[in-house]
Amino acid sequence: MSALKRSRVNAAFACRCRRVEVATTVLRHVGELTTNDPSVGDHSPMGRIFDAAMVVDDERVLWVGPDAQAPAADEALELHGAAVIPGFVDSHTHLVFAGERSDEFEARMAGRRYDGGGITRTVHATRAASTAVLESSTRARVAELFASGVTTVEIKSGYDLTLEGEARLLEVAGAFSDEVTFLGAHVLPPEYANRRDDYVALVCDAMLERCAPLARWADVFCEEGAFSVDESFAILGAASEAGLGLRVHGNQLGHSGGVALAVELDAASVDHCAFLSDDDVNQLAASNTVATLLPGAEFSTRAPYPDAARLVREGVTVALATDCNPGTSYLTNMGVVIALAVREMGLSCDEALLAATWGGARALRRDDVGHLGVGARADYLVLSAPRAAHLAYRVGTPLVAQTNRARRGARAGTP
Ligand code: NIG
Numbered sequence: 336m337s338a339l340k341r342s343r344v345n346a347a348f349a350c351r352c353r354r355v356e357v358a359t360t361v362l363r364h365v366g367e368l369t370t371n372d373p374s375v376g377d378h379s380p381m382g383r384i385f386d387a388a389m390v391v392d393d394e395r396v397l398w399v400g401p402d403a404q405a406p407a408a409d410e411a412l413e414l415h416g417a418a419v420i421p422g423f424v425d426s427h428t429h430l431v432f433a434g435e436r437s438d439e440f441e442a443r444m445a446g447r448r449y450d451g452g453g454i455t456r457t458v459h460a461t462r463a464a465s466t467a468v469l470e471s472s473t474r475a476r477v478a479e480l481f482a483s484g485v486t487t488v489e490i491k492s493g494y495d496l497t498l499e500g501e502a503r504l505l506e507v508a509g510a511f512s513d514e515v516t517f518l519g520a521h522v523l524p525p526e527y528a529n530r531r532d533d534y535v536a537l538v539c540d541a542m543l544e545r546c547a548p549l550a551r552w553a554d555v556f557c558e559e560g561a562f563s564v565d566e567s568f569a570i571l572g573a574a575s576e577a578g579l580g581l582r583v584h585g586n587q588l589g590h591s592g593g594v595a596l597a598v599e600l601d602a603a604s605v606d607h608c609a610f611l612s613d614d615d616v617n618q619l620a621a622s623n624t625v626a627t628l629l630p631g632a633e634f635s636t637r638a639p640y641p642d643a644a645r646l647v648r649e650g651v652t653v654a655l656a657t658d659c660n661p662g663t664s665y666l667t668n669m670g671v672v673i674a675l676a677v678r679e680m681g682l683s684c685d686e687a688l689l690a691a692t693w694g695g696a697r698a699l700r701r702d703d704v705g706h707l708g709v710g711a712r713a714d715y716l717v718l719s720a721p722r723a724a725h726l727a728y729r730v731g732t733p734l735v736a737q738t739n740r741a742r743r744g745a746r747a748g749t750p
């Protein structure tokens with residue numbers, strides 16, 4: 336039995352309890368198919384197949400190969416040479432917030448430095464907002480990400496910083512994604528200004544107890560002006576004991592020690608990485624921790640971009656994400672993130688695409704998304720372009736002609 340027939344039978348068997356028939360679709364005449372599966376096509380990390388075909392059902396990729404060998408399916412989609420890529424995995428966003436801070440952006444463009452101080456303004460606005468307003472504004476931002484080709488999105492809390500308030504933000508986030516992150520340690524809330532230790536204790540104890548069941552991950556802003564390495568160590572240790580996976584905002588504004596801490600604790604990802612010592616790079620390369628780069632933040636804070644090319648050269652797994660938030664990166668377009676990484680961080684077009692798909696999946700420790708190998712979720716994008724390189728080449732042009740997001744149980748239709 337061919338691999339395709341076998342997987343169709345398996346799919347039908349797996350779905351027997353839910354429905355009678357599994358419809359399959361074959362995408363024909365894909366000009367350039369990027370699978371990110373090195374075992375197929377040109378055997379590069381991009382796993383590229385030219386003049387390709389791909390067969391999917393509503394959950395999984397069933398077959399990829401040359402169009403000349405395309406098997407039959409229930410329906411065929413003629414792509415006339417368009418490029419197909421995996422859906423983007425945006426592994427770092429702060430989508431649940433109220434208000435905006437364009438005045439700070441204007442001040443930075445005129446020369447002011449970003450120091451994280453504005454986070455408190457968003458905390459005040461978010462605390463004052465109704466849940467309905469937070470839901471509708473989050474939905475709108477998710478829709479913008481979708482339109483740019485995101486099919487998996489991580490969403491953090493961190494703009495309330497009270498026990499019930501953080502739980503409320505996590506509940507809003509959880510309506511849109513399974514990749515939800517507790518960021519109670521974003522900054523010290525104003526009412527704890529002279530009681531740092533009390534706030535750290537609150538996060539480590541009652542807040543984590545309330546919030547851990549609502550999240551998959553915990554994150555800490557480990558930076559001068561936010562939380563020290565020791566405080567971050569305590570918070571992440573408690574989060575790990577509460578069963579959460581770990582992430583770190585590290586080395587955004589200086590050599591904060593966040594990268595070394597993330598590696599020491601086997602965090603899935605350390606994000607920003609704008610200031611890296613040789614030691615940081617060596618430790619990352621030898622670790623299972625992804626360096627997630629957020630070029631929207633450097634763009635919007637007029638900060639120097641990290642040298643992503645060096646990280647790739649040294650063997651670090653790199654992800655790219657939007658960091659969508661009202662302070663440092665009010666950006667919901669992964670195509671622009673890719674273009675910035677190519678133009679300003681030294682990545683090749685292929686390296687940037689890999690980081691925005693496979694890299695994001697690694698940063699979430701997922702192997703079912705971020706690629707189009709057989710068995711992956713059928714999350715793919717049809718571009719109105721013959722090659723994926725157009726994402727950077729035609730920066731700002733909406734090139735995602737079609738987004739296919741595989742069916743996902745109860746919350747189908749949300750990232
Ligand atoms: O990832 N740096 C910490 N958190 C966000 C910014 C938050 C804000 O300024 O509102 C970031 O850049």
Ligand code: FE
Nearest residue numbers: 427429584658
């Ligand atoms: Fe962030």
